[in-house]
Amino acid sequence: xxxxxxxxxxxxxxxxxxxxxxxxxxxxxxxxxxxxxxxxxxxxxxxxxxxxxxxxxxxxxxxxxxxxxxxxxxxxxxxxxxxxxxxxxxxxxxxxxxxxxxxxxxxxxxxxxxxxxxxxxxxxxxxxxxxxxxxxxxxxxxxxxxxxxxxxxxxxxxxxxxxxxxxxxxxxxxxxxxxxxxxxxxxxxxxxxxxxxxxxxxxxxxxxxxxxxxxxxxxxxxxxxxxxxxxxxxxxxxxxxxxxxxxxxxxxxxxxxxxxxxxxxxxxxxxxxxxxxxxxxxxxxxxxxxxxxxxxxxxxxxxxxxxxxxxxxxxxxxxxxxxxxxxxxxxxxxxxxxxxxxxxxxxxxxxxxxxxxxxxxxxxxxxxxxxxxxxxxxxxxxxxxxxxxxxxxxxxxxxxxxxxxxxxxxxxxxxxxxxxxxxxxxxxxxxxxxxxxxxxxxxxxxxxxxxxxxxxxxxxxxxxxxxxxxxxxxxxxxxxxxxxxxxxxxxxxxxxxxxxxxxxxxxxxxxxxxxxxxx
Numbered sequence: 001x002x003x004x005x006x007x008x009x010x011x012x013x014x015x016x017x018x019x020x021x022x023x024x025x026x027x028x029x030x031x032x033x034x035x036x037x038x039x040x041x042x043x044x045x046x047x048x049x050x051x052x053x054x055x056x057x058x059x060x061x062x063x064x065x066x067x068x069x070x071x072x073x074x075x076x077x078x079x080x081x082x083x084x085x086x087x088x089x090x091x092x093x094x095x096x097x098x099x100x101x102x103x104x105x106x107x108x109x110x111x112x113x114x115x116x117x118x119x120x121x122x123x124x125x126x127x128x129x130x131x132x133x134x135x136x137x138x139x140x141x142x143x144x145x146x147x148x149x150x151x152x153x154x155x156x157x158x159x160x161x162x163x164x165x166x167x168x169x170x171x172x173x174x175x176x177x178x179x180x181x182x183x184x185x186x187x188x189x190x191x192x193x194x195x196x197x198x199x200x201x202x203x204x205x206x207x208x209x210x211x212x213x214x215x216x217x218x219x220x221x222x223x224x225x226x227x228x229x230x231x232x233x234x235x236x237x238x239x240x241x242x243x244x245x246x247x248x249x250x251x252x253x254x255x256x257x258x259x260x261x262x263x264x265x266x267x268x269x270x271x272x273x274x275x276x277x278x279x280x281x282x283x284x285x286x287x288x289x290x291x292x293x294x295x296x297x298x299x300x301x302x303x304x305x306x307x308x309x310x311x312x313x314x315x316x317x318x319x320x321x322x323x324x325x326x327x328x329x330x331x332x333x334x335x336x337x338x339x340x341x342x343x344x345x346x347x348x349x350x351x352x353x354x355x356x357x358x359x360x361x362x363x364x365x366x367x368x369x370x371x372x373x374x375x376x377x378x379x380x381x382x383x384x385x386x387x388x389x390x391x392x393x394x395x396x397x398x399x400x401x402x403x404x405x406x407x408x409x410x411x412x413x414x415x416x417x418x419x420x421x422x423x424x425x426x427x428x429x430x431x432x433x434x435x436x437x438x439x440x441x442x443x444x445x446x447x448x449x450x451x452x453x454x455x456x457x458x459x460x461x462x463x464x465x466x467x468x469x470x471x472x473x474x475x476x477x478x479x480x481x482x483x484x485x486x487x488x489x490x491x492x493x494x495x496x497x498x499x500x501x502x503x504x505x506x507x508x509x510x511x512x513x514x515x516x517x518x519x
Contacts, residue, residue, distance in 0.1 A: 059107030081109035161244035
């Protein structure tokens with residue numbers, strides 16, 4: 001758990017470089033309290049392991065310039081913040097002037113340059129930097145903006161499924177570069193599976209320019225190069241997981257297989273490179289107009305494709321938990337511990353479904369998508385996200401049904417175990433009862449034998465040995481009769497009372513040989 005008391009500096013001191021933009025950041029902290037609060041989930045600097053700084057907050061950026069002629073956008077890469085600042089301070093050329101900036105990683109120097117030159121709302125970087133889904137501490141803050149403001153600036157959450165090396169993942173591991181969460185699943189023969197749901201974010205900001213121009217900034221997470229986790233924290237490198245099942249599927253509607261083979265497809269390692277790949281390769285499929293939100297169309301498609309892969313993954317995992325409950329003739333083979341573990345895993349599924357549905361709803365709200373606006377056009381993502389939302393909701397409902405089934409199964413397993421325990425107790429009671437009767441027979445015999453052995457005349461072979469049997473047998477009969485009569489005094493709660501003993505004789509047969517049940 002991060003050291004909460006050690007978070008003394010505001011978030012702006014960590015994600016921005018010193019200068020004008022940090023001062024502007026500080027001036028807005030009173031208006032937007034989230035800017036003042038630190039990230040609840042991030043560890044304090046003093047708790048970070050040696051070598052972590054080589055992975056944290058490294059970034060790169062590029063710009064795609066769109067021309068009014070409809071030609072392919074021109075890409076320019078910025079490996080340093082100084083190169084980006086030099087470009088941004090150049091005077092703008094012909095109108096309409098439309099530019100798409102993509103920032104990969106929250107490098108403080110890049111944030112300061114883009115924030116100052118483009119006048120970006122600091123909340124864009126603040127929301128993107130947050131790693132927690134909920135922050136209950138008073139000294140933290142993750143309050144989202146109003147839905148009506150999402151059209152101009154918003155942050156979209158999604159999951160990137162990754163296949164890690166066997167044994168590399170453990171609970172609590174996170175991405176070293178941005179401290180993003182990795183959601184894990186239980187494996188068949190291991191504590192955790194080697195497939196992780198890596199939390200990813202993409203933030204959007206837009207500003208309209210004169211003559212239908214615009215500037216758009218997309219902030220995306222960098223590729224996974226290392227993990228951090230453990231107590232104390234340590235860095236695991238290299239950690240370059242593969243995209244699960246090859247990654248998301250290409251979404252371009254090709255006219256023929258020949259057209260599909262013309263390009264190699266996205267690399268699926270860097271969101272920045274994938275966005276640039278689609279814009280430079282398939283810009284002719286999109287009509288770039290005055291609405292700056294069109295600059296996010298390929299980002300929308302990539303995120304929707306990630307959710308489609310996640311839906312299939314979750315459906316398969318959920319079916320794997322449901323399958324053992326089907327076509328069973330005997331439920332006695334289920335172990336209660338396994339039932340409880342599966343129930344707990346399904347509860348985790350249910351909680352994550354709520355997060356996933358909330359993420360999709362946030363995206364649809366930012367894009368202005370509603371149920372009545374579903375559009376099946378290839379380059380309109382409304383149908384993609386609405387379909388994903390419906391499927392996720394159906395999976396959540398099915399998950400609750402399976403949880404109810406496991407709850408009923410747990411009751412059946414507990415009932416069967418109780419029945420087995422009852423049978424075992426009855427068997428043990430019968431054994432104890434048999435021993436009691438044997439003791440009732442042999443204790444008097446042993447007692448009389450001890451007394452008669454004091455005199456040689458009653459020993460075996462002596463003349464008076466027969467007296468032993470004359471005395472012992474009636475005493476055994478009297479002892480057994482006493483035990484039988486005494487047991488009649490026990491009630492249904494296994495408590496002895498004289499009243500119970502007296503009432504036990506009322507149901508015995510009377511003179512006609514039949515019990516009088518009315519008395």
